[in-house]
Amino acid sequence: MSLAYRRHLPIIITFIMGIIMILQYFIVPKQPVEPYQITMQKVGETLTNWANLLAAFTIGFGMVNIALIHSRHVSRKTPGQWYYSAWLLFVAVIMVIVGIGGEPALGINVSKYQYDWMTTYVFAALSGTMYSSLAFYITSACYRAFRARTIEATALLIVGFITLMSRTPAFQAYLPQVIEVADWINKYIVKSSFRGILIGGALGAILLGIRTLMGMETGYLGRRD
Amino acid sequence: MADIWTECGIWVAAILTIAVYSFAYRDNPLFKFAEHTFVGVAVGYSFVQAIRGVKTFGIDHLTAGEALYIIPIILGFLMYFRYHKTLYWLYRYGISIIVGVGIAASFVRDIETSFLAQIAATAGINIIKADPAATLGNIVFLAAVATTLYYFIFTFPMLHTGRAKTLADAGRWFMMLAFGYAFAKTVVTRYNLMLGRLEFLLFEWLKLPK
Amino acid sequence: MAKSPLEYIESLPREIIYTILIICLAVPLVKPLGLPVPISSRVKEWHQYVEGLPDGAYVLVSVDYGVGSLPALEPFMVATLHDLFERNVKVVIMTLYSDGPICYESLITKVNPDAYGKQYGVDYVFLGYIPGGETAMKAVAENLHAAVPTDYYGTPLNQIPMLKDISGASDFAMIISVTPSGDVAQGWIRQWVTPYGITYMSCVLAMMMPTMEPYYPAQVKALTDAGRAGEYEYLIGKPGSGIRKLDAFSVAHIMLIIAIIIANIAYFALKAQKKGGA
Amino acid sequence: MIVSGRFMEFVALILIWVLAMIAIDKIKKGWTVSFRRIAGLDALEEAVGRAAEMGRPVHFTSGLNSLTGTWAPLTVAGLAVFGEVARLCARYRVPVIYSVYGTQVIPIAHELYKQAFLAEGRPEEAKPEEAIRYLSSSQFAYAAAVQGIAERERPAANIMVGPFYAESLIFAETFYRVGAIQVAGTARLYQIPFFAIVGDYVLIGEECYAAGAYLTKDPAHTGSLFVQDLGKMVAIVLGVIGALLTTAGTKAIVEFLKL
Numbered sequence: 001m002s003l004a005y006r007r008h009l010p011i012i013i014t015f016i017m018g019i020i021m022i023l024q025y026f027i028v029p030k031q032p033v034e035p036y037q038i039t040m041q042k043v044g045e046t047l048t049n050w051a052n053l054l055a056a057f058t059i060g061f062g063m064v065n066i067a068l069i070h071s072r073h074v075s076r077k078t079p080g081q082w083y084y085s086a087w088l089l090f091v092a093v094i095m096v097i098v099g100i101g102g103e104p105a106l107g108i109n110v111s112k113y114q115y116d117w118m119t120t121y122v123f124a125a126l127s128g129t130m131y132s133s134l135a136f137y138i139t140s141a142c143y144r145a146f147r148a149r150t151i152e153a154t155a156l157l158i159v160g161f162i163t164l165m166s167r168t169p170a171f172q173a174y175l176p177q178v179i180e181v182a183d184w185i186n187k188y189i190v191k192s193s194f195r196g197i198l199i200g201g202a203l204g205a206i207l208l209g210i211r212t213l214m215g216m217e218t219g220y221l222g223r224r225d
Numbered sequence: 226m227a228d229i230w231t232e233c234g235i236w237v238a239a240i241l242t243i244a245v246y247s248f249a250y251r252d253n254p255l256f257k258f259a260e261h262t263f264v265g266v267a268v269g270y271s272f273v274q275a276i277r278g279v280k281t282f283g284i285d286h287l288t289a290g291e292a293l294y295i296i297p298i299i300l301g302f303l304m305y306f307r308y309h310k311t312l313y314w315l316y317r318y319g320i321s322i323i324v325g326v327g328i329a330a331s332f333v334r335d336i337e338t339s340f341l342a343q344i345a346a347t348a349g350i351n352i353i354k355a356d357p358a359a360t361l362g363n364i365v366f367l368a369a370v371a372t373t374l375y376y377f378i379f380t381f382p383m384l385h386t387g388r389a390k391t392l393a394d395a396g397r398w399f400m401m402l403a404f405g406y407a408f409a410k411t412v413v414t415r416y417n418l419m420l421g422r423l424e425f426l427l428f429e430w431l432k433l434p435k
Numbered sequence: 436m437a438k439s440p441l442e443y444i445e446s447l448p449r450e451i452i453y454t455i456l457i458i459c460l461a462v463p464l465v466k467p468l469g470l471p472v473p474i475s476s477r478v479k480e481w482h483q484y485v486e487g488l489p490d491g492a493y494v495l496v497s498v499d500y501g502v503g504s505l506p507a508l509e510p511f512m513v514a515t516l517h518d519l520f521e522r523n524v525k526v527v528i529m530t531l532y533s534d535g536p537i538c539y540e541s542l543i544t545k546v547n548p549d550a551y552g553k554q555y556g557v558d559y560v561f562l563g564y565i566p567g568g569e570t571a572m573k574a575v576a577e578n579l580h581a582a583v584p585t586d587y588y589g590t591p592l593n594q595i596p597m598l599k600d601i602s603g604a605s606d607f608a609m610i611i612s613v614t615p616s617g618d619v620a621q622g623w624i625r626q627w628v629t630p631y632g633i634t635y636m637s638c639v640l641a642m643m644m645p646t647m648e649p650y651y652p653a654q655v656k657a658l659t660d661a662g663r664a665g666e667y668e669y670l671i672g673k674p675g676s677g678i679r680k681l682d683a684f685s686v687a688h689i690m691l692i693i694a695i696i697i698a699n700i701a702y703f704a705l706k707a708q709k710k711g712g713a
Numbered sequence: 714m715i716v717s718g719r720f721m722e723f724v725a726l727i728l729i730w731v732l733a734m735i736a737i738d739k740i741k742k743g744w745t746v747s748f749r750r751i752a753g754l755d756a757l758e759e760a761v762g763r764a765a766e767m768g769r770p771v772h773f774t775s776g777l778n779s780l781t782g783t784w785a786p787l788t789v790a791g792l793a794v795f796g797e798v799a800r801l802c803a804r805y806r807v808p809v810i811y812s813v814y815g816t817q818v819i820p821i822a823h824e825l826y827k828q829a830f831l832a833e834g835r836p837e838e839a840k841p842e843e844a845i846r847y848l849s850s851s852q853f854a855y856a857a858a859v860q861g862i863a864e865r866e867r868p869a870a871n872i873m874v875g876p877f878y879a880e881s882l883i884f885a886e887t888f889y890r891v892g893a894i895q896v897a898g899t900a901r902l903y904q905i906p907f908f909a910i911v912g913d914y915v916l917i918g919e920e921c922y923a924a925g926a927y928l929t930k931d932p933a934h935t936g937s938l939f940v941q942d943l944g945k946m947v948a949i950v951l952g953v954i955g956a957l958l959t960t961a962g963t964k965a966i967v968e969f970l971k972l
Contacts, residue, residue, distance in 0.1 A: 005314070006314040006317070007314075007317075009318070010317040010318055010320070010321035011321070013318060013321040013322060013325060014321040014322075014324055014325035014328075015325070016325070017321070017322055017325025017326050017329065018325045018326075018328065018329035019329075020329075021325070021326055021329035021330045021333065022329055022333050022726070025330075025333045025334070025719075026333075026715050026716060026719055026722075026723050027714065027715070027716065028716065029716045029717070046291075046293070047322070047326050048326060048330065049282050049286065049294075049297075050282075050294075050296070050297040050322055050326070051322055051323050051326035051327060051781050052278065052282045052781065053278070053279065053282035053283040053294075053297045053298070053301065054297055054300060054301050054304070054319045054320075054322055054323050055278075055323055055779075055780070055781050055817055056274075056275045056278030056279045056282060056283075056301075057275075057279065057301035057302075057304055057319065058304065058319075058323075058816040058817045058819070058820075059271055059272065059274075059275035059278075059816050059850070060275070060305065060816075061304075061307075061816045061819040061820065061847065062268075062271070062813075062816040062819070062847040062850065063268070063272060064308075065813075065819065065845075065846065065847035066264075066268055066847060068842065069842075069846065084257055084258065084261045085261070087258070087261055087262070087265065088261040088262070088264055088265040088268075089265065090265070091261075091262055091265030091266055091269070092265040092266070092268040092269040092272075093269070094269065095265065095266045095268070095269020095270055095272075095273070096269040096272050096273060098269075099269055099270060099272070099273030100273060100276070113230075117230060117234055118266065119270075120234065120238075121234035121235070121237050121238045122237065122238070122241065122262065122263075122266050123263075123266050123267070123270065123851075125237070125238035125241050125242060126241050126245065126259065126262070126263045126266075126853065126854070126857070127851070127852070127853045127854075128418070128421070128422060129241065129242045129245040129246065129422055130245055130263075130853035130854075130856055130857055130883070131418055131853055131879060132415070132418035132419040132421065132422045133245060133246060133248070133249055133419075133883065134411075134415040134418065134879060134882055134883060135415040135416050135418060135419035135456065135460075136246075136249040136419075136449075136452075136453045136456065136886075137249075137882050137883060137885075137886035137887075138408075138411060138412055138415045138882060139412075139452055139453070139456050139691060140449045140452050140453070140886060141408075141882065141885070141886055141907070141910065141911050142408070142409070142412065142691055142695065143447065143452055143691075143694055143695065143698055144698075144911075145408070145910045145911065146695045146698075146699075147698060147699060147702055148699055148702070148703075149702075152397075152398070152401050155398070155401060155402055155405070156401055156402070156404070156405040156910070157405070157695070157699070158405075159402050159405035159406050159409070160405045160406075160408060160409040160695075161409075161692065161695070163405070163406050163409035163410050164409045164412060164688055164691060164692055165688075165692065167409075167410065167412065167413045167684075167688065168684065168685055168688035168689065168692075169470070169472050169473060169665070169681045169684055169685050170470050170471060170472075170685035170688075170689065171688075172473040173471040173472060173473040174471070176473070182406070184358065184362060185402065185406050186406060186410075187362060187366075188362035188363070188365045188366045188369070189365065189366075189369055189399055189402050189403055189406070190402075190403040190406050190407060191366070192365070192366040192367075192369035192370045192373070192399065193369045193370075193373045193396075193399040193400045193402075193403040194403060194902050195343050195346075195347065195370050195373075196369065196370050196371075196372075196373025196374045196376075196377070196396070196399075196400075197373060197377075197400070197900075197902060197905065197917060197918040197919075198339050198343060198902060198918070199339065199340055199343050199344070199374060199944075199945065199948050200373075200374060200377040200918050200919035200941075200945060201339070201900035201918035201919050201921075201922075202335040202336075202338075202339030202340045202343075203340065203919060203940075203941040203944040203945065204786070204790070204900070204918070204919040204921065204922030204923070204941060205331070205332050205335050205339075205786035205787065205900070205922065206332050206335055206336060206340070206726075206729060206944075207729070207733060207922070207937035207938075207940060207941055208328075208332070208786045208789060208790060208922055208937070209328050209329060209331070209332025209333070209335075209786055210332075210729065210730050210733055210937070211733075211933050211934070211937055212324060212325075212328045212786075212789060213325070213328070213329065214734075214933075216737070216933035217789060217793070217925075217933070245857070248857075248860060248864075249449070249453050250449075250450050250453065252860075252861070252864035252865070256857075256861075257861065259857070260857040260858060260860070260861050263849075263851075263853070263854040263857050263858075264848065264849050264854050264857070264858050266854070267849045267850065267851035267854035267855075268849065270851065271849070271850040271851065304820070307820045307823070316820050320780075320817070320820060320821065323780050323781060323817055324780055324785075324789075326781065327779075327780045327781035327782065327785040328780075328785045328786060328789065330781075330785075331782065331783055331784070331785045331786060332785075332786050333722075333726065335786075336722045336725050336726055336729075337719070337722045340725070340944070340948070341721060341722060341725060341970050341971075342970075343948075344947075344948050344951050344952050344955070344970055345955075345966075345967050345970040345971055347948075347952035347953075347955065347956060348951055348952055348954075348955020348956055348958075348959065348964075348966045348967050348970065349955065349956075349959055349964065349967045350956040350959060350960075351956075351959050351960050352956055352957070352959075352960040353960055363956075367952070367953055367956055370949075370952055371949045371952065371953055374945045374948055374949050375945075375949065377917075377918070377919050377920070377945060378749070378942045378945055378946070379748050379749055379751070379923055379926075379927075379938050379941075379942060380746045380747070380748060380749075380935075380938055380939045380942050381749075381942060382747050382748065382749040384749075385749040385750075400909075400917065401909075403906075404905065404906035404909045404910060405906075405910075407902075407903060407905075407906040408906040408907065408910055411903075412688070412691065413684065413688075416460065416683070416684060416687050416688075417680070417684075419456075419460055420460055420464065420680050420683055421506065423457075423460055423461050423464055424464060424676070427461065427464055427465060433465055449890070
């Protein structure tokens, strides 16, 4: 099978898709009026739907990957892991059945109540707790990071201190100037240096986008074939 | 009937909460159990979302008479040829559409929102203000934007040697101070999250008096 | 070689740090310490407007949030009702959210009007969920009895003593709304403030303040964000979930600041010791 | 033709595109470009070398990656870094673990992984099924699973480049605790501080995109980096002069940019 089909055609497809999306951005105003604008809008929307549809298809890669790894653990009885893997596969199947609403024909009638129960007391509880465990990690990170080792680290410590105090209700009551200093730092040092980083990052993304459409960012297809 | 389910739900949620927090101390079987439960539920959840995604983005359009949608559906199945020994490259057509649409739709917007608009905002600063702290602030602002950008210049090494290096160092200093502020600023929001979980454990699970 | 105490403190094991954190957060939750809390001018202004209400004045309180944003918005609404029930005013409660009644139930049990000797139907009433968003606001303003035939519990309005001679917006001294929605917060201005000039007080989520600031103070007499519930509780001496969190923040932050100071002292002491010892 | 208000963007896009093509062409014709040091990228080889000495794996993650949506370019930048890390791991014979969040990258990651072993002349040693592991497409289930890998397989190095969200600090602290050397980079502003303060080496914003040019010196990436530098110089000049003009009373540059 010649190189044309394996590498060049996909790169050409990426280029065409990219050019259409760019044209849609530059030609179609908020309320398309001209016929060419309306068709361009339609083409752009259809392709975006196609991309989302294809992205939904790729979920299967994940399912295969997880089923493969964990069923191998179960079949090989990997010590200290196989029963966790069995439990994972079991829970995944339960969630799929509950999620799809069950099949009355197969005698599985599952109401929305079970789905809400699973999402509230298992999914939401785990997500909320994992998210809140950041309180542990930010505390130990602060304890370690705010140390006056070098001049730079001392500056970091002082700014961190002022910001911490400006957010502590008790200090705000006694030392309101702390809030003004913190706001000044935020307005004139944080917003400015973050803008510098943002501009740099944007240039990086723009050039990467151009390279990808020109087929020069071969990372996504593998360098040589 | 609902009460038993709710009460049992609260107990399940409480045990999972303690399991996740226990990892902060040590990795242990209870956390490993919670982790595998979480991944299992999440896999089932995203599988259902994927099926809904294929339905809403694809099948619905097809049934609504937009015949062209058969193309992405075919390409979608073709992507599973990547497991095939020789025809593995067939997956690339689907991926090339995802990448072409995804990358272009994103980077073209960066030109305005994160490049031109940011320069325009900087160029629009009226430095001299009535309040001296604001005037000083604007001077610091301009210096910080300029030196941070200067720090990121890669292909002119001479700009980072000798006396010119001080400009790059200034950029690094501004970023360091900004990181210190942003780091400390999140402490409140993270503690607020943990307070929410502790309130659940103390008042809904242990039923302590409010 | 066991670590010397200085080394131990300087690199304190994470288990100790985490346990101290949990204690600092949990204790104030169970037993509020009533640490000093800064009262922002916005909360003081909100309270002054409630204090300024004449005896027998009618206040419309709109519970414009659903179960989703209840954790963030309820504490401020609870404090507002405590403040209103301290005075001799008539409180008419309604909601524009379909799951608003659930929030009302949770709200009213926490406020406990009986403790203030307030009687349902005489001092306060709940009209329930009125669908339609801004059209609901307009209908209630123009003709309350036509817009809302019965209260939430099904009693016809003309049989409720406090609502007999209340026809619409012009009979109200104030309208208070707590909501996560910008449209609702601005809707009350269009339907009640512009046409009837009623005093409007709005409490929104912190991130929505920038969108509401332009209306303050001309159309919105008092504007604040729900995160300040703890301040309001402290101001009116009614500690609730808002102040418990503020106490916990203060204790946890003070712990962190002290810990950082100790760590730095240990660090410098170690450096001095090494320099001295070398 | 062009939507009002977007004319300047169109001009900027064409200008950048043309300049990039010219620069790439000149580099192909022998024009050499030298770089200033990027500590984070120099550290990649050091990190993998350390893992080889300690006989422990290298862990890689590209955060909550997605090829559709705002952070598609940063995901591709993360994949490019993974390509380099896979090459180093093939060279030093160190197992690599790529914890995957978004399933769209799985086929690409497999491709890059096999290319790396091919380039190092060891295609038979490639074990993609074990190296590239899909964990979850839900943010915190993914974070919990990565924590499990960190504690149980105790990687000696952790490399994180891509779009990260709140879970960035969970990873940074957990891998610090198992003693892994960390090279971490993202362009998402509010997550950079956690990598800068907790990680050993940090790639700030644009440095994530510079990996291709810096490590491979390939013309396309190097040319892009040169044009990016021109863009930054333009930003400095227009920004500062614009502000001075505004203070002096004329908003010429601001209007110019907003055409």
